[in-house]
Amino acid sequence: EPEVTQTPSHQVTQMGQEVILRCVPISNHLYFYWYRQILGQKVEFLVSFYNNEISEKSEIFDDQFSVERPDGSNFTLKIRSTKLEDSAMYFCASSESGVGSYEQYFGPGTRLTVT
Amino acid sequence: AQSVAQPEDQVNVAEGNPLTVKCTYSVSGNPYLFWYVQYPNRGLQFLLKYITGDNLVKGSYGFEAEFNKSQTSFHLKKPSALVSDSALYFCAVRLGGSQGNLIFGKGTKLSVKP
Numbered sequence: 001e002p003e004v005t006q007t008p009s010h011q012v013t014q015m016g017q018e019v020i021l022r023c024v025p026i027s028n029h030l031y032f033y034w035y036r037q038i039l040g041q042k043v044e045f046l047v048s049f050y051n052n053e054i055s056e057k058s059e060i061f062d063d064q065f066s067v068e069r070p071d072g073s074n075f076t077l078k079i080r081s082t083k084l085e086d087s088a089m090y091f092c093a094s095s096e097s098g099v100g101s102y103e104q105y106f107g108p109g110t111r112l113t114v115t
Numbered sequence: 116a117q118s119v120a121q122p123e124d125q126v127n128v129a130e131g132n133p134l135t136v137k138c139t140y141s142v143s144g145n146p147y148l149f150w151y152v153q154y155p156n157r158g159l160q161f162l163l164k165y166i167t168g169d170n171l172v173k174g175s176y177g178f179e180a181e182f183n184k185s186q187t188s189f190h191l192k193k194p195s196a197l198v199s200d201s202a203l204y205f206c207a208v209r210l211g212g213s214q215g216n217l218i219f220g221k222g223t224k225l226s227v228k229p
C-alpha cells in the first residue's frame with residue numbers, strides 16, 4: 001500500500017538555525033499539507049499546497065515558514081530561523097483530491113527539537 | 116469557528132468488551148467527519164469518514180462510527196476490543212464542500228487490557 005514518507009524522523013537544531021523537513025507524498029496525489037503537533041496539544045494545520053502554490057495557510061504559517069515542491073516527488077517545509085516554540089512533531093499529508101470528502105494520508109512525522 | 120471536542124483523555128476497556136471513543140463537533144454548515152488512529156512512532160492512519168447518507172459508517176479493523184446530527188456527535192465504536200487497538204485516536208472535521216484543512220480534536224488514548 002502506498003505511503004507518505006518523511007525524513008528525517010528526528011531533527012535537533014539550535015535556535016536561529018534553518019531546517020528543512022522533507023516529505024514524499026503518495027505518487028498520484030495532487031494536494032499536499034503540513035500539520036504540526038506540539039507535545040500534548042492538538043494537531044494543527046499549517047499549510048496546503050496545490051499546483052505549485054499555497055492554497056491555504058494558517059496563522060501559524062508566518063514568514064519564517066515556506067514550502068516547496070522542488071521536483072516531482074518531494075514536498076518540503078522550511079523554517080528559516082527556528083525558535084524554541086517550533087519544537088513539535090511535523091506531519092506531512094497528501095490527498096488525491098482537494099474536495100472535502102477525500103481523506104488525507106499522513107506520514108509518520110518528523111520530531112523537531114529546537115534547543 | 117469550527118471545532119472538535121474529544122471529552123476523554125483516556126478510555127480503558129477490557130479485551131472483548133465494546134468500546135466507544137466520543138467526539139462532538141461544531142461547524143457552521145454540513146460537516147465531513149473523520150477518524151484517524153496513531154500507533155506509537157507511526158503517522159496518523161485513516162480509519163473512516165462520514166460524508167453523507169447512512170449515519171452508521173464502517174471502517175478499517177472492525178471500527179464503526181455513528182453520525183448524530185442533532186447531538187453533533189460522531190462517536191467511534193467497536194463491538195469487541197482487541198489489545199492491538201490500543202492507540203491514540205483523533206476525530207477531525209472539515210466543512211462540507213470545502214477544500215480546506217482538517218480540524219482535529221486533541222485525541223483520546225485507548226487502552227485495551229487483556
